[in-house]
Amino acid sequence: MAQAIVDIKGLKKSFGENVVLKNIDFSVQPSQVVVIIGPSGSGKSTFLRCMNGLETAEGGTVVVSGHPVVENGRMMPEAKLDEMRAEVGMVFQSFNLFPHLTVLDNITLAPTCLRGVPRKAAEEQGMRLLKKVGLDHKAKVYPGTLSGGQKQRVAIARALAMEPKVMLFDEPTSALDPELVGEVLQVMKDLAAEGMTMLIVTHEMGFAREVADVVVVMDHGSIVEAGAPADIFTAPKEARTRSFLQTML
Ligand code: ADP
Ligand code: MG
Numbered sequence: 001m002a003q004a005i006v007d008i009k010g011l012k013k014s015f016g017e018n019v020v021l022k023n024i025d026f027s028v029q030p031s032q033v034v035v036i037i038g039p040s041g042s043g044k045s046t047f048l049r050c051m052n053g054l055e056t057a058e059g060g061t062v063v064v065s066g067h068p069v070v071e072n073g074r075m076m077p078e079a080k081l082d083e084m085r086a087e088v089g090m091v092f093q094s095f096n097l098f099p100h101l102t103v104l105d106n107i108t109l110a111p112t113c114l115r116g117v118p119r120k121a122a123e124e125q126g127m128r129l130l131k132k133v134g135l136d137h138k139a140k141v142y143p144g145t146l147s148g149g150q151k152q153r154v155a156i157a158r159a160l161a162m163e164p165k166v167m168l169f170d171e172p173t174s175a176l177d178p179e180l181v182g183e184v185l186q187v188m189k190d191l192a193a194e195g196m197t198m199l200i201v202t203h204e205m206g207f208a209r210e211v212a213d214v215v216v217v218m219d220h221g222s223i224v225e226a227g228a229p230a231d232i233f234t235a236p237k238e239a240r241t242r243s244f245l246q247t248m249l
Contacts, residue, residue, distance in 0.1 A: 003030075004027035004028060004029060004063075005028055005029065005030045005032075005064070005065055005165060005166060005197050006026070006027060006028035006051060006062075006063070006064050006065075006166060006197075006199070007027045007028075007061075007062070007063045007064075008024055008025060008026045008027065008051075008060065008061070008062050008063075009025050009060055009061045010023050010024070010025065010059055010060035010061065011023070011024040011025075011026075011047075011050060011057055011059065011060035011061075011062060011070070012024075012057060012058050012059030012060055012073070013043075013046055013050055013055060013056075013057045013058060013059075014058060019221055020043045020046045020221050021043050021046055021047060021050065021057075021221045022220075022221040022222050023059075023060070023222075024047065024060070024221075024222070024223060025223075026216070026223060026226070028166075028197060028199065028214075029197075030195075030197055031195040031196070031197055032197055032198075032213045032214060033192045033197075033198045033200070033211055033212050033213050033214075034198065034199045034200070034212065034213065034214045034215075034216060035200050035201075035202060035207070035208040035211070035212035035214070035215050035216070035229075036048070036199065036200065036201045036202075036215075036216045036218060037201075037202070037203070037205070037208065037215060037216070037217055037218070037244070037248075038217055038218035038219050038224070038244060039219060039244055039247070042218040042219045042220060042221065043218055043220075043221040043222075044170075044201045044218050045170050045171075045201065047218065048090075048168045048170050048199060048201060049170075050062060050069070050070070051064055051069065051088070051166075051168060051199070052064065052069070052081075052084065052085055052088045052090060052168065053069045053070075053075065053076070053081040053084065053085065054090075056075050057069075057070045057073065057075065058073055059073040060072075060073060064084055064087075064088060064166060065084065065087045065088065065165040065166055067080065067083055067084035067087070068080070069081065069084055086114065086115070086162060087162075087164055087165045087166065088164055088165070088166045088167075088168060089159030089160060089162060089164035089166070089167045089168065090159065090167075090168045090169075090170070091152070091155050091156055091159055091167070091168070091169045091170070091172050092155075092170050092171075092172075093170060093171040093172065093174045093175045094175060095143075095148070095151040095152055095154075095155045095175075096155065097143040097151055097154060097155060097158070098143070099142065099143055099144055100142075101142075101143075102139065102140050102141065102142055103130065103135065103138050103139055103140070103141055103142070103143065103146070103154050104123060104126050104127070104130070104139040104140065106143065106154060106158050107122075107126040107129060107130070107154070107157055107158045107161045108122040108123055108125075108126045108161070109158075110158070110161060110162055111125065111161050111162065114162075115162070122161070125161060126139070126157070126161060127139060129157040129160050129161055130154075130157055132157065132160075132187075132190070133153040133154070133156060133157045133187050134153065134183070134187075135150060135153055135154060135157070138150065138154070147180055148175060148176045148177065148180050149176055149177075149180030149181070149183045149184055152172055152173070152176065152184045153183065153184060153187055156172075156184075156187055156188070156191075160191075165197065166197045166198070166199070167191065167196055167197070167198045167199075168198075168199050168200075169188065169198065169199070169200040169201065169202070170201045171201050171202060171203070172184055172188070172200070172202070173185060173202065173204060174202075174203065181204065185204060185207050188200065188207075188211070189207075189210075189211055192211050200212075203248065205233070205245075205248050208229055208233075209229045209230075209233055210229075212229045213228070214226055214227065214228065215227065215228070215229050215232040215233070217232065217236075217238070217240070217241045217244065219240045219244065224238050224240045224241055225237055225238045225240075225241050233245065
C-alpha cells in the first residue's frame with residue numbers, strides 16, 4: 001500500500017474532564033474519500049480539527065501530508081503547523097467568506113498574500129476554479145449577494161486555490177436549504193473523481209454511500225467501525241452503528 005497521506009496513532013483529546021477523542025488510530029491513503037458519520041457530540045469536528053492543528057491534542061501522533069502535527073502528544077510549533085496548513089484545505093458549515101471582498105478576491109487572497117503568487121496568475125487560477133464550481137459569472141460580486149449553495153461553492157474554490165493535498169469538510173451542507181445541497185455535493189463528487197484526498201463529516205447518507213471509499217462511524221470519541229459503504233450501510237457489525245443509522249432514516 002502507498003504511504004498514508006494522513007496517519008494518526010493513539011490520538012487523545014480532552015476538553016477539561018470531557019474526554020472527546022479516545023486513542024484514535026486511523027490512516028488515509030492518497031486519493032481516498034473518507035466520510036465520517038456519527039451522532040452529534042461524538043467528536044467528529046474535533047477529530048477533523050486535530051488533523052490541521054486547530055485543536056491541541058494531548059496524546060498520540062498525527063502526520064498530515066508528511067508534516068508532523070502532533071508527535072507523541074506534543075503539538076508542533078505554529079511555524080511548522082503553517083507549513084502543513086498550506087497543504088490542507090478546510091471547508092466549514094458556515095462558509096466564512098470575507099464579506100468585504102469580491103468573490104474573486106476571496107479566492108486570490110491566500111495565494112497572493114501567503115504564497116506570493118502574482119495577482120494576474122492568481123486571478124487566472126481563481127477564474128479557472130470559479131468555472132470549475134460553476135460560478136465564473138459571479139467573480140465580481142460580493143458574497144452577500146450569493147445563495148448559501150453558491151457561497152459554499154466559492155468557499156471550496158477558495159480552499160482549492162492553495163492547491164491542497166488534502167481537503168477537510170465539516171458538515172459543508174448542513175446550513176443549506178435542502179434544494180441547495182445537491183449543487184455543493186456535486187462539486188465534491190467532481191473533486192473526488194479527480195482524485196482529491198478528502199475527509200468529509202456529513203449527514204448525507206446517499207452521498208456517503210455513493211462517493212466514500214471508507215465510511216468511519218464515530219461515537220463517544222471512538223471509531224466504532226470503519227469500512228466500505230456497502231458493508232457499513234447494509235451489514236454493519238456494531239450495534240452502535242445500527243442504532244445510529246436507524247436515526248438517519
Ligand atoms: P461532533 O462534531 O461529532 O458533533 P464535537 O467534536 O463538536 O462533536 O464535540 C465533541 C465533544 O467535545 C462534545 O462533548 C462537545 O461539547 C465538546 N467540545 C467541542 N468543542 C469544545 C470546546 N471548544 N470546548 C469545550 N468542549 C468542546
Ligand atoms: Mg461537528
